[in-house]
């Protein structure tokens with residue numbers, strides 16, 4: 001047990017020594033790996049934030065009924081009261097043209113609103129359903145569309161559903177990208193190690209001829225690969241933190257414009273640890289393939 | 302300790318470097334292997350150390366048929382042998398000490414244990430004061446002695462030396478032969494190849510002469 005530990009401690013020292021011997025090459029590889037990891041990991045963080053932001057939206061289905069511009073307030077109010085009486089309806093709120101314009105001014109679009117000679121906004125009624133199911137209001141929406149005084153009806157859950165689907169698609173894309181870049185990562189790591197093995201061919205040969213096992217020869221390279229992956233993951237974590245900090249300001253501004261206190265989140269501790277673990281594993285896998293393949297190619301008896 | 306039975310080694314290309322050769326070497330012997338360049342001396346030593354495998358016949362060393370050893374078993378087999386290579390095979394990017402400690406690290410001996418044994422070996426070959434030097438700064442004789450220190454540091458039962466005195470002047474060659482004598486006196490079996498007949502005449506002992514892969 002002690003001997004085994006010493007073997008590993010020795011391999012680790014040798015691996016660290018190789019970083020010290022060629023710091024520039026190691027730094028370069030680590031940076032390349034860091035960027036390769038940052039792409040999918042950063043996208044993941046972005047997705048996570050979008051989901052978070054989208055999650056803050058009302059899950060209730062909403063139907064907005066926009067009247068023709070010449071429809072009277074009376075007509076609109078009457079319809080609102082009628083709708084309110086329906087079973088599937090939780091609330092039917094009348095929004096007057098003036099109130100809508102007022103709201104437009106409040107959302108940072110004030111300048112546009114001020115430049116308008118006439119109020120282009122119609123009266124509207126916003127209907128919310130009792131259930132989250134967006135289908136619950138579709139019959140009602142259809143009926144409203146045929147109403148002579150109504151100009152346009154929009155089922156507001158449509159875009160929420162589209163956003164959710166889009167986010168799911170983007171999520172799948174992130175995983176596919178992660179898998180591809182993971183492969184690239186292992187290849188980068190493996191290639192560095194392959195070059196290292198050829199550079200140390202003589203040493204490997206001597207060691208083998210004086211009684212080193214293949215395992216003994218492999219181990220420092222495997223440690224080196226895992227460490228390289230770990231450092232690459234660490235670089236990615238730092239890069240993501242940096243990007244988050246850079247984007248924080250503009251995101252906060254944007255959120256404020258929508259009346260939200262939304263804050264851009266970075267990688268959590270757990271996610272970060274997972275990132276490091278996966279990066280180290282990929283580095284190790286690349287090293288493993290390189291070592292097995294190169295050892296066979298060197299063919300030292 | 303070493304039993305060769307009708308051993309032939311044919312290299313790719315068809316050249317028979319060792320041809321139907323049989324010999325036995327007992328524990329504690331000191332044997333010289335002579336013959337001109339190309340006679341097959343190096344090949345014979347490589348067969349014994351399982352660096353090459355016989356094309357036919359059997360080579361039995363420490364009771365093990367080396368031609369049949371699995372790759373995974375080779376390291377443990379080789380740890381009983383101290384190898385001194387014709388071309389030194391020193392690592393020039395590390396110190397004298399680090400070269401000599403390599404066999405111990407390979408066997409899992411590290412730290413103070415290893416350092417003590419390395420210094421004892423370097424002392425035996427007169428290199429104790431140079432442990433921090435790079436091998437490239439050593440003279441030819443000193444490099445050869447470093448090879449010897451590396452070969453004996455793990456206290457092997459058998460030492461195979463391939464032309465250890467080639468390229469050395471007589472005074473250095475004499476020193477090295479005296480060292481081998483001393484190892485032999487503490488029970489180490491030695492097989493030393495040389496094409497220097499004069500050396501053998503001076504030191505006596507059993508001598509095997511090779512010519513075209515056969516014992517003459």
Ligand SMILES: Nc1ncnc2c1ncn2[C@@H]1O[C@H](COP(=O)(O)OP(=O)(O)O)[C@@H](O)[C@H]1O
Nearest residue numbers: 312313316318337338339340341342343344345
């Ligand atoms: N790896 C090899 N491949 C092909 N031929 C070889 C190889 N090694 C040695 N030989 C040939 O085998 C013969 C014996 O070589 P060697 O054992 O090195 O002799 P010595 O050590 O006595 O000079 C020589 O003719 C040499 O050219």
Ligand SMILES: [Mg+2]
Nearest residue numbers: 342343344387
């Ligand atoms: Mg030779």
